[in-house]
Amino acid sequence: MLKVSACSLGALLFLSFVQAHAAPLNLGSDAATIKSKSRSIEAEYARDIRMQHQSNAFEERPQQGALVIDQGNVEEEEAPVMASPTVHSPPQRSTSSDVIHSIPGAANTYYSGSSGYSYDTTLKMRAERKVGAGVAVGGTLGVAGFNMELNFEEADGVVAGFGTGPGYNTFQVAWKHAFDGDFLAPYTTVGYSRWYNSRGRSSDYENSDILDRVLTESEKKTGRFGTDFVNASAGLQYNQLNGEFAGLSFFGELTAMWEVKRSMILPNGSVGAIYYF
Incomplete structure (x- = not known):
């Protein structure tokens, strides 16, 4: 049914274009002028048909069974957080060059x-x-x-x-x-x-x-x-x-x-x- 409507609409558009461009065409025009005019009419008609098809396809897209996700029913799963193991580094021994030993009774x-x-x-x-x-x-x-x-x-x-x-x-x-x-x-x-x-x-x-x-x-x-x-x-x-x-x-x-x-x-x-x- 949609295809018949689209064809009828296309025929009506073609007749309207022919009437719109019939005034410039006269029987006294030469063959080259008539040919160029007909090509421009065909090109404009083809462009209008493509635009019409794109508009119809965009309007029919929600009716072709779009997938709707109810976000209210989707529960976000939280990945369990794994506790990283504690790494105990061995205590570093201070070298002899880093140690300063105090001498009892010697303030200086x-x-x-x-x-x-x-x-x-x-x-x-x-x-x-x-x-x-x-x-x-x-x-x-x-x-x-x-x-x-x-x-x-x-x-x-x-x-x-x-x-x-x-x-x-x-x-x-x-x-x-x-x-x-x-x-x-x-x-x-x-x-x-x-x-x-x-x-x-x-x-x-x-x-x-x-x-x-x-x-x-x-x-x-x-x-x-x-x-x-x-x-x-x-x-x-x-x-x-x-x-x-x-x-x-x-x-x-x-x-x-x-x-x-x-x-x-x-x-x-x-x-x-x-x-x-």
Whole structure:
């Protein structure tokens, strides 16, 4: 039925187009003009037919059984949420370079695994490191000697040592006072030393300018002697305050040695190194 209606409607449209364009056509027109006019009429008729079919198809589309979804009856399914398993990562151990260990009683001292101990000043180091051991060349111990230092306080301590030289041995005890400083710190010492030879019959003392000046003629002949000195020194000490070598020190000092029996003052000096524990 719809097809018959569409054909009837198409015939009516064709007759209306023919009437609309019949006026311009006259019997006096040539064949080319009539042909072009007829083609344009056919083209317009074909376009109108296509538009009519598209309009009919659009109007009939809901009647051809469209699928209607009642959204009210559709229940949204919620997918169950799976709880993700908890992953427990093992605790990370801090490396030695990240750990800073506090030292009891040292407010300005700390220890880092990567850099070692660190001290703010020389006196802070002496307060923590009470005992020192080192060597010295020249000075109150002769040609060479070994020293031990015990710090009772951060600035004061006792020094004891023994040494040797050509044809004699030595020992000393002294009181040391250190002044505060960063890496370089001055210090003073006051003490007693003894140079001696109990074996006798040796002229090696002649290699020592100090003994050659203080020994008597009889002591030089027998080779046995013992001479006492009261010493006063002033020195400068370099202290390593941080890193793996914290506690290592180097020093140089000038000493005035007063020989007790002859009341003779002799200048002397020494250099050395000491490590504080």
